[in-house]
Amino acid sequence: MKFEACEIDISANKKDAELLKIDPQVKAETDHLYEGVKHVMPYDEFVIHAPYIAAINRLKKEKDAVILAHNYMTADIFHCISDFRGDSLYLARQAQKVPQSLIVQCGVHFMAETSKILCPDKKVLIPDLRAGCSLASGITGRDVALIKQKYPGLPVVTYVNTTADVKAESDICCTSSNAVQVVEEIAKQWGVDRVIMVPDEYLARNVSAQTEIKIIAWKGACEVHELFTGDDVKELRAAYPGIVVLAHPECPNDVVREADFAGSTGAMNDFVFTQKPKQVVLITECSMSDNVAIENPEVEFIRPCNLCPHMKRISLKAIYECLRDEKYEVDVDPDMIVKARAAVDAMLALPPRNANVYDVKAIVPDTFELVSA
Ligand code: SF4
Numbered sequence: 001m002k003f004e005a006c007e008i009d010i011s012a013n014k015k016d017a018e019l020l021k022i023d024p025q026v027k028a029e030t031d032h033l034y035e036g037v038k039h040v041m042p043y044d045e046f047v048i049h050a051p052y053i054a055a056i057n058r059l060k061k062e063k064d065a066v067i068l069a070h071n072y073m074t075a076d077i078f079h080c081i082s083d084f085r086g087d088s089l090y091l092a093r094q095a096q097k098v099p100q101s102l103i104v105q106c107g108v109h110f111m112a113e114t115s116k117i118l119c120p121d122k123k124v125l126i127p128d129l130r131a132g133c134s135l136a137s138g139i140t141g142r143d144v145a146l147i148k149q150k151y152p153g154l155p156v157v158t159y160v161n162t163t164a165d166v167k168a169e170s171d172i173c174c175t176s177s178n179a180v181q182v183v184e185e186i187a188k189q190w191g192v193d194r195v196i197m198v199p200d201e202y203l204a205r206n207v208s209a210q211t212e213i214k215i216i217a218w219k220g221a222c223e224v225h226e227l228f229t230g231d232d233v234k235e236l237r238a239a240y241p242g243i244v245v246l247a248h249p250e251c252p253n254d255v256v257r258e259a260d261f262a263g264s265t266g267a268m269n270d271f272v273f274t275q276k277p278k279q280v281v282l283i284t285e286c287s288m289s290d291n292v293a294i295e296n297p298e299v300e301f302i303r304p305c306n307l308c309p310h311m312k313r314i315s316l317k318a319i320y321e322c323l324r325d326e327k328y329e330v331d332v333d334p335d336m337i338v339k340a341r342a343a344v345d346a347m348l349a350l351p352p353r354n355a356n357v358y359d360v361k362a363i364v365p366d367t368f369e370l371v372s373a
Contacts, residue, residue, distance in 0.1 A: 025054070026050050026051050026054040027050070029053075029054040029057065029058075030046075030050040030053050030054050030080070033053060033079070033080045034046050036079045036080070036294060037075045037076065037079050037080065037294060039293060039294055039297050040075050040290040040293055040294060041075055041076070046076075049076045049080070049316055052316035052317060052319075052320050053076065053080045053081055053316065055320055056081045056316065056319055056320050056323060057081060059320070059323040059324060060081070060083075060104075060323065063102055063323060063326075064100050064101075064102065065100060065102040065103070065104055065323060066083045066084070066094075066095070066098045066100040066102070066103055066104070067081055067082045067083050067084075067104045067106060067319070068082065068083070068084050068085075068091040068094060068095060068103060068104070068105050068106060068107070068115070069081075069082035069084070069085045069091075069106040069107070070085075070086070070087070070088060070091065070106060070107035070108075070111060070311065071085065071086060071087060071265040071269075071285075071287075071288050071291060072107070072265075072285040072286075072287050072288055072308055072311040073085075073106050073107070073287060073291075073311065073314060074287050074290070074312070075287070075290045075291060075294065076316055077106050077314065077315075077316065077319065078287070078290075078291045079291070079294060081316070081319065082106060083098075084098075085291070086265075086266065087175065087177070087264060087265050087266055088107060088110070088111040088114055088160055088161070088175070089114070089160055089175050090266070091105070091107065091111065091115065092111070092114040092115045092117075092118045092119075093118065095115040095118060095119050095122065095124070096118045096119045100122075101121070101122045101123060102122070102123050102125070102326070103115055103119070103122055103123065103124045103125065104125050104126075104127065104319060104322060104323060105124060105125065105126050105330070106127065106314050106319060107126075107131070107311065107314070108131045108132060108133045108136070108308075108310045108311060109126060109129070109131055109132055109133070109136070109163075109330065110133055110136040110160070110161055110162060110163055112124050112125075112126040112330040113163065113164045113330055113332055114160060114344070115330075116164075116330050116331065116332045116337070117164060117167070117332060117337050117340045117341050117344060118341070118344065120332070120334070120337050123326070123329060124329065124330045125322050125323075125326060125327065125328060125329055125330070126322070126328055126330055127313075127314050127315070127318035127319045127321070127322035127328075128313040128314055128315075128318045128322075128328075129328045130310075130313055131310045131311065131313040131314055132310050133161055133222075133310055134220070134221065134222060134223040134310075135159065135161040135162070135199050135200055135220050135221070135222050135250075136161055136162050136163050136166075136199075137163075138199050138218075138220035138221070139162065139166055139198055139199040139218055139220055140163075140165060140166065141163075141165030141166050141168055141169045142373070143166075143198075143218070143373040144156060144158070144166055144169035144170060144198060145169055146373040147196055147198070147216075147218070147371055147373055148169070148196070150371065151194075151196055151216060151371075153190075153192065154190075154192060154194055154195060154196050154216070155171040155172065155186045155187070155189075155190045155192070155195050155196065156169065156170045156171050156172075156195075156196045156197075156198065157170070157171070157172055157173075157174050157179070157182055157183055157186060157195050157196065157197045157198075158170035158172070158173050158174070158197075158198055158199075158343060159173070159174060159175070159176075159179070159197075159198065159199060159200050159203060160173050160174070160175050160344075161199075161200070161222075162198070162199060164332045164333075164336050164337070164340045165336060165340075166198070166199070167339075167340035167343045167344065168336045168339035168340040168343070169339075170198075170343040171186060171343060171346065172186050172343055172346040172347050173343045173344050173346070173347045174197075174347060175264060175347075176203060176248065176249050176250065176263070176264040176265075176356070177263065177264035177266055177267060177355035177356055178347065178350070178353065178355070178356060179197075179203060179207045179249070179356060180207050180210045180211055180356045180358075181350060181353055181356065182347060182350065183195050183197065183207055183211055183213050183215065184211055184213055185350055186346075187213045193212070193213060193214060194213065194214040194215070194216060195213055195214075195215060195216070196215075196216045196217075196371070197215050197216070197217050197218075198217065198218040198220065199218045199220030200217075200218075200220050200221065200222065200250055201217050201218065201219050201220060201221055201370065202221060202222075202225065202226065202249070202250055202251060202252050202253065203249050203250050204217030204218075204368075205217070205252075205253045205364045205368060206249040206251075206253055206256055206262065206358055206364075207249070208364055208365060208367075208368045209253065209358075209359070209362035209363055209364045209365070210356070210358055210359060210362055214365075214367040214368070214369070215367075215368055215369070216369045216370075216371050217368070217369070217370055217371070218370070218371060218372075219370055219372065221250075222250045223308075224250075224284075224285050224306045224307070224308045225248055225250035225251045225252075225283075225284065225306075226250075226251075226252060227306050228247075228251050228252065228255045228283050228304075228306070229252065229254065229255060230252075230254030230255055230257065230258045232255070232283075232304065233245055233247075233255060233258035233259060233283065234258060236281055236302065236304070237258075240279060240281075240302055242278070242279065243279045243280065243281055243302060244260050244261070244275075244277035244278075244279065244280045244281075245258065245259040245260050245261075245280075245281050245283065246259060246260065246261045246262070246263070246268045246271055246272070246280060246281070246282050246283065246284075247259035247261070247262045247283040247284070247360075248262070248263075248264070248265065248268070248282075248283060248284040249262050249263070249264070249358055250284075251283055251284075253364050255283060256358060256360050257360055257361065258360075259283065259360050260360065261357070261360065262357070262358035262360050263355055263356065263357050263358060264355055264356070265284065265288060266355055267355040267356070267357060268282055268284065268288070268292070269292055269295075270355070272292050272296050272299055273295065273296060276296065276298065276299060277299060278299070278300065279299070279300040279301075279302065280299055280300070280301055280302070281301070281302040281303070281304060282301070283304065285306065285307065285308050285311065286303060286305045286306060286307045287307075287311070289301045289303045290303075
């Protein structure tokens with residue numbers, strides 16, 4: 001784990017910013033936005049972003065578009081141009097609710113697909129088609145079909161971090177904030193004591209520690225969260241005595257067991273907002289700390305830096321070009337939308353509950369099983 005400050009490459013923006021005029025109008029349109037990011041960004045850096053921020057906000061109005069930003073976007077995107085901010089499911093639901101029919105998804109490809117599944121009549125754009133995800137690319141719909149053949153009669157719970165064809169083969173979706181509830185509810189509905197849960201092995205292990213339901217999981221992982229180890233957390237505690245450690249459940253179980261609290265990005269955000277720890281570390285993607293720190297200036301954040309290379313493909317320049325040229329449109333086959341939508345709707349039909357908080361001391365049972373296709 002690296003402890004140095006997170007470095008985002010802004011050279012592309014710097015070069016292209018020369019093409020966009022930095023004039024008094026840009027200054028007038030953006031200076032108030034600096035207030036929101038000043039805790040995490042020096043003004044010298046902000047002025048490099050400012051022409052893009054102004055141009056994107058103008059284009060957004062002109063085209064009546066809405067910009068959705070995931071929690072792992074950099075602060076310039078998250079705080080200066082986005083209309084809605086949150087996790088992938090929250091963003092997809094906002095896409096459904098807003099009157100605008102042009103959506104720019106600042107996140108990775110499966111997120112744009114999820115928005116398209118929930119609102120097929122809208123035009124959904126992603127600024128960089130290469131923004132993938134190691135979880136989503138680690139399994140296919142065919143893999144899920146083969147697993148179902150191996151375990152007939154068991155429901156498939158699929159993490160939202162998957163492609164539409166994987167969702168289409170699934171019975172219900174889940175997020176890290178409702179995974180335990182989804183596993184227990186679907187087992188009850190099917191009258192079984194085992195479920196298949198794909199594709200994240202670590203999330204599945206952490207969920208299996210919280211429930212009596214036995215879990216059969218796929219060996220997928222988030223390439224960002226799998227890098228953290230329990231020893232990293234011990235080192236942090238030694239370096240910063242008294243620090244409060246929050247971990248995302250996509251981390252390996254030894255990380256969760258060393259943490260003080262484990263939950264989704266939304267649950268981590270709520271924890272910091274309500275508990276106001278003096279010093280905190282979020283064991284998750286790097287940009288999340290900046291975005292939570294902005295809302296909680298009195299809390300000191302220690303930032304172990306693991307960046308998601310896919311999320312970081314989304315830059316202000318890419319968003320500007322995406323809006324200007326209305327590229328790249330994300331399309332999903334209509335038949336697949338119907339099937340994938342059924343799995344998402346099954347999750348949304350569950351009674352609303354507070355976000356799962358994972359018992360960090362719970363142990364992964366011996367019944368936990370891994371499957372390959
Ligand atoms: S942080 Fe992990 S789960 Fe999220 S997009 Fe990146 S690789 Fe995928």
